[in-house]
Amino acid sequence: MATQSPSHVSLTPSAAARVATIAQKQAKPAMLRLSVEGGGCSGFQYKFGLADSVENDDAVAETDGVKLLVDPVSLDLVAGCVVDYVESLGGAAFRVENPNATAGCGCGSSFGI
Incomplete structure (x- = not known):
């Protein structure tokens, strides 16, 4: 079962597993931290x-x-x-589907706004 905070970030069952x-x-503990840093191919x-x-100030x-x-x-x-x-032929990875991103890169680990 998934619960969402008002921030509406979510984790799929596959990612949770x-x-x-x-x-x-x-x-x-089974806690994944997602953060954003400057850099990467797209900013x-x-x-x-x-x-x-x-x-205390984390969205959960x-x-x-x-x-x-x-x-x-x-x-x-x-x-x-x-x-x-x-998981694919190219490997396995966490992927972020970000509706705020206006640009991305082929590796899927960076984005632009």
Whole structure:
């Protein structure tokens, strides 16, 4: 079951399952932090990492017991996004479907607004 915060970021069941597996292997809580940094091919790039705790100002969305955390600065750039986990012949990766992005790159890890 998925719950959304007012920020409307969300995690697909596929992404939640992958985060849970990684977190279990690393003995960490099942919390994925999505942040945005300057750089990449298109101006901004997504950064993913497991989090140890929820910060007071984080936006939090939960799917199947796994939390997606986004800081307020990054949230302005990714509000409305969906984080998915996809496997293909080219490899497996977390992908962000970001309705705010007006440009992207072939690698899928950077975007422009």
